[in-house]
Amino acid sequence: MMMMHRWRRSGDFIRSACKSLSSFRQKHNSMSPSVTGFMNRYESKVNTFEPNAWSHQYRSFGSSSSSSALKVKRNPLFSSLESKDVSFFKEILGERNVVEDEERLEIANTDWMKKYKGCSKLMLLPKNTEEVSQILKYCDSRSLAVVPQGGNTGLVGGSVPVFDEVIINVGLMNKVLSFDEVSGVLVCEAGCILENLATFLDTKGFVMPLDLGAKGSCHIGGNVSTNAGGLRLIRYGSLHGTVLGLEAVKANGNVLDMLGTLRKDNTGYDLKHLFIGSEGSLGIVTKVSILTQPKLSSVNLAFIACKDFLSCQVLNHLDGVRNPVSSSENFYILIETTGSGETYDREKLEAFLLKSLEQGLVSDGVIAQDINQASSFWRIREGITEALQKAGACYKYDLSLPVEEIYNIVNDLRGRLGNLANVMGYGHLGDGNLHLNISAAEYNDKLLGLIEPYVYEWTSKHRGSISAEHGLGVMKANEILYSKSPETVS
Amino acid sequence: MMMMHRWRRSGDFIRSACKSLSSFRQKHNSMSPSVTGFMNRYESKVNTFEPNAWSHQYRSFGSSSSSSALKVKRNPLFSSLESKDVSFFKEILGERNVVEDEERLEIANTDWMKKYKGCSKLMLLPKNTEEVSQILKYCDSRSLAVVPQGGNTGLVGGSVPVFDEVIINVGLMNKVLSFDEVSGVLVCEAGCILENLATFLDTKGFVMPLDLGAKGSCHIGGNVSTNAGGLRLIRYGSLHGTVLGLEAVKANGNVLDMLGTLRKDNTGYDLKHLFIGSEGSLGIVTKVSILTQPKLSSVNLAFIACKDFLSCQVLNHLDGVRNPVSSSENFYILIETTGSGETYDREKLEAFLLKSLEQGLVSDGVIAQDINQASSFWRIREGITEALQKAGACYKYDLSLPVEEIYNIVNDLRGRLGNLANVMGYGHLGDGNLHLNISAAEYNDKLLGLIEPYVYEWTSKHRGSISAEHGLGVMKANEILYSKSPETVS
Missing domain, CATH: 3.30.70.2190 (Alpha-Beta Plaits)
Incomplete structure (x- = not known):
């Protein structure tokens, strides 16, 4: 009182x-699809690294000790880009939407954290689903690896090339297709920026069911592909509940029309849920239908x-x-x-x-x-996030844990690391989502060895998730068994 | 005023x-899984009936005109039950949980509407996941068809045998495994009756996120397998949002442990969503983890x-x-x-x-x-529903439509049927879910011919769903293309 x-x-x-x-x-977390469909753009066995086999290092920020999961090599089954490929793309997309400019490619190759960097020589900017389909069909026939990209705001290296994949950026597909003021259902293209959708809805008296720090850049297609969580999850639920439909293009160019706008539809497997959070590995999301809420x-x-x-x-x-x-x-x-x-x-x-x-x-x-x-x-x-970056090197983990456990891992890690680093936890208390941050003056092998796999093992032991809302990306692709059973992964 | x-x-x-x-x-709608895994218990081609090829009629209520989708024949690749099979089941389940009693089988063979009826000679009552796994592994090895059954309250013929499938009823798997009063997460076995869970939660100050007419009989496993909608969907969302995890046994007996209790978990494909609403065709749900709400x-x-x-x-x-x-x-x-x-x-x-x-x-x-x-x-x-049954024959359709369309189909159908039948619509206005009911003195071919495929075509034309919350079951298994694209079905 x-x-x-x-x-x-x-x-x-x-x-x-x-x-x-x-x-x-x-x-922050947003688009981070890694590769379309049937082929892996890099080779790696789950939990089996091949440290001597990889030919490149793609980190441009921090030391080699910023993550242990990058030890992958290019899949030799993929072709390399040739000038005939570029010519073909120019034919179907037009000159200006086939980007070879080094400066623009430098940006598109680099993730927001500046921790992951690819060496793609080509970025394509399709304007519609048909163009995405044509691109993928061609790449499939030529065995060219691709990486879908949205706002490139992901934190796990999923939205940038690992090697020389063709970047397919959906930023030009940014139209609102329909909005129903009775049901609140919004249908739009995948490249719509989250904040633009929020602004559009504001004029209609509605709000998006999700909000996150990256909203000024992230795309709704990326949000869906990574099952973005964010600040409104406890109020409006996850995208599995609010996304009513989507359209996606598979690696072979086939278009999957799952763009329903219905609250209820029990007619067979609800495939769209496989795409929500699949990080682009099953196809490129091109349109989204989502339930918005009254403001x-x-x-x-x-x-x-x-x-x-x-x-x-x-x-x-x-x-x-x-x-x-x-x-x-x-x-x-x-x-x-x-x-x-x-x-x-x-x-x-x-x-x-x-x-x-x-x-x-x-x-x-x-x-x-x-x-x-x-x-x-x-x-x-x-x-x-910004403040932590200024402190120097920062190891970031995005964990889900039973709420009563989320501070225990912070304490345990403090005991383990002593004065080698500062351990901080923040996140979404209501969701049990801990953003565990370990900041130090610089990245180093000793520190990393103390953190990983300790953090993953700790999380697994408590039946938590090693990726609450950021996705696996490149960073944690090999760590999936800490959160999923072998039978499920298989 | x-x-x-x-x-x-x-x-x-x-x-x-x-x-x-x-x-x-x-x-009402609840458990209605049709068959486990890799084999179909009946043969049918989508939208291609073989009216002369079917050897049995399994309807015991109404005339042959109560539905047009039952023209299927038993898949000859399945074995028939032998006494050695019964002996094996008695060995692993105990005598009392292997049911051959005719009276009990009569009930288990018949759906709530008394419209669909199988002729199974055996019902098995496993007590835990391991027993379900053993049953399925054995049936797989012997090519015995099975049908999972919960409360048997479905309305589309999905929870009863079509022919002589072995019935696997999970009613004995009815334990609450855990409840977390901080997060509201309930973990329980699939055979828990919805109303019993509600009563349990009431003592803790919580409510289930779903409620439906059948709650006194339906099982939570069936609710999940059929993605039951019901009365609270507009308040708490669909099961895709509230089910946090589940355990399921595949047709080969392998157990899939997806029984997470986390609000956020972005580590690869979220397979549980494929099981929600798959009507048992991918496996038998044995445990469920679900987010409940404060009362x-x-x-x-x-x-x-x-x-x-x-x-x-x-x-x-x-x-x-x-x-x-x-x-x-x-x-x-x-x-x-x-x-x-x-x-x-x-x-x-x-x-x-x-x-x-x-x-x-x-x-x-x-x-x-x-x-x-x-x-x-x-x-x-x-x-x-009860009142409509008393009126005589009743053709029931469970449609999702854009809200502004849900009365138009009632009107159109009234015009089409004239004084042949009474057309009534009720349902869930906020969800766009119409329960379209056509009642007449008796079932007859002429009337059915006027209703189907007209209702399905009308729904498809308006991008609706021919099954909002009841599922496809046997009734609509062949009609899936009215609501899903060929590419998606494929």
Whole structure:
């Protein structure tokens, strides 16, 4: 009760912190498909590395110790690009949508983390499904490896070439095809940028069921292909629940029309779910049908502090950010509620927080009073990745664990690593999704050896997932058995 | 405004209409798997019937005209049951769980609608996954066809044998394995009856994310295998969103452990989604992990009438049921809301209804005042199937359509059938799910010829689904191309 004065009332702000922070939103998990269909663009056996067999190193950032999963070699069954191939693509796509420019290729070859880098000599920009189909059919016939690419905001090396794959970027396929204001069903092309869809829906009084830090760059097709989680999962559920249909092109060029717009459809296997989260390995998603939600007028945001569970030191590295609560605790929680009854919603959140205070669960907290304050709260949460990058080398793991376990792995790892590195955990408390970050001055083999496979083994032992929302990508393709049974993988 | 007096206040009732109506809840869509794995238990070509080739008729109710999709013949590659097989099963399951009793087999061979009937001579009752695995491994080696069975409440002939398949009923696998009061994740065996799970959760302060008329009999394994929709879909989403994991046994006896309990897990293909709604054709679901929801204390139920869109004549056939609103309109809607703030929730619903009245969208309505009134409202909605059965023969279709189309097909069909039959539509307005019912004095070929394939073609033309929530079963196995593209089916 004594701290009740700290629960300041919020005005009628709408959460907009994200919108003003576009400069560092070009990040996070999004598109990361690795390869189409029937052929692997690299050879690797699950959990069996061939350290002496690989001919290239494609990391351009950090040392060779930034990850242990990159020991793969190019599959010799794939052809190499020839000038006749380029000519063919120019014929079907037009000159300007066949990119050979080195500067543009440099960007397309490099992932957001600058940790993974390919050496593709060609990026194709199809304008529609038919062109994607023609490209893939041709590449299939010529045994040319391809990598689908969207906003290239993934964190696991899935959206860039590993070797010299042809990059198929769907960025020009960015049209909204239909929106039904009764059902809230949006149908659009895969290359639509998530934030653009959000802006479009805002004019209709709707919101996307997902939101994530990378929304200024990531594509809806990539979101679907990687089963992006993000900030609204606990409110609106996963994409397996909200994606109603999709269209995809298989590696042989065949188009799979699964673009339903129905809430219920029980007619045989629901194949679209295989594509959600398959990271492009089954085909390229070209269109998406998704259930959007009515926009709610009342938004409240609370920033609260607790004495235990989680340590958070990122404030040191973000300019102009201050701790919203006076005390410095070990664990902070950001809670956003949305509803339609402003007074009621605010009082409900306040009552919840007051009760938490009285029960000793919370030691301090504040409810945002206006848009600026809300922005500053979100700036902290969304700036964590940026802050960690500034600290030097950073090993990142995206884990799902039973909620009661998510701080134990942080503690265990601190004990294991001692003063070799700083171990930090943040993420999505309601989802049991921990972003485990280990920052050090530089990448080194000794440190990596202490982290991997320890983190994966720890996660597997607790029946967690070694990839909650980022996907496997190149980084964890070989680690799948830590989270899936051999029978399932087979 | 003039009708505001009709919006009576509800007390603090908890919706419990369903609980008192268990006698006629033994129905509706639930378990309906058709066959395990790699072999078809019957031969049929999609959309190509072989009317002269089938050797049996398995319908015991209605004439041969109750459906056109049953023209299938037994696959000669399957063996027939021998006494050595029965001996083997008795050895691994024990005498009492190998059922040869004719009376019990009669029930297990017949579907709830009494429209589909098999002639199996054996029902097996495994007690755990290992026994299911042993059964399937043996049947695989002996080429014995099997049909998985749960509560046998499906409406499309999917949960009973077509010919002489061995029935594998999972009813003895009915244990709750774990429940996490923080995350709300329930893990249980496939044979748990939905209502028993609801009762268990009630003591913990949680509710199942699905509810349906058959809950007194249907099994959670069957719900998952048929992707049951039901009454809470618009509130909590489909099973693709709420089922977090499952365990299944393939036709060869291999166990697939996909029994995760995590909200987020992006490590490769999420195979469990293939099993959700696959009607047993990929394997037998043996365990389920599902996200349940906190029970909300404030429940409101409104029964409202509108002048247009839908005709509903079922009140004639239900004893002791009266129209809750004084006027007799063509279209009724039942709205149930749940929340945590009783006064606020009620006022919100009242304001919504008042606004709808003022705008002329609604012509009359009443909010339930107590449990009895709520029960009587639900009795009407849940008694529709029962009432239609009493009217004589009834052709039932379970369609998904764009919401604006769901009454057009009713109208079109009325025009087409004239006075040959009564055409009625009800269902789930928010989901676009129409239960289209055509009732007549008796089944006959002429009538069937006018209904099928007209209804399927109409649905396909409007990009609807010929099975919203019931599944394909035997009834619609051959009609899949009306709702899925050839490439997808292939």
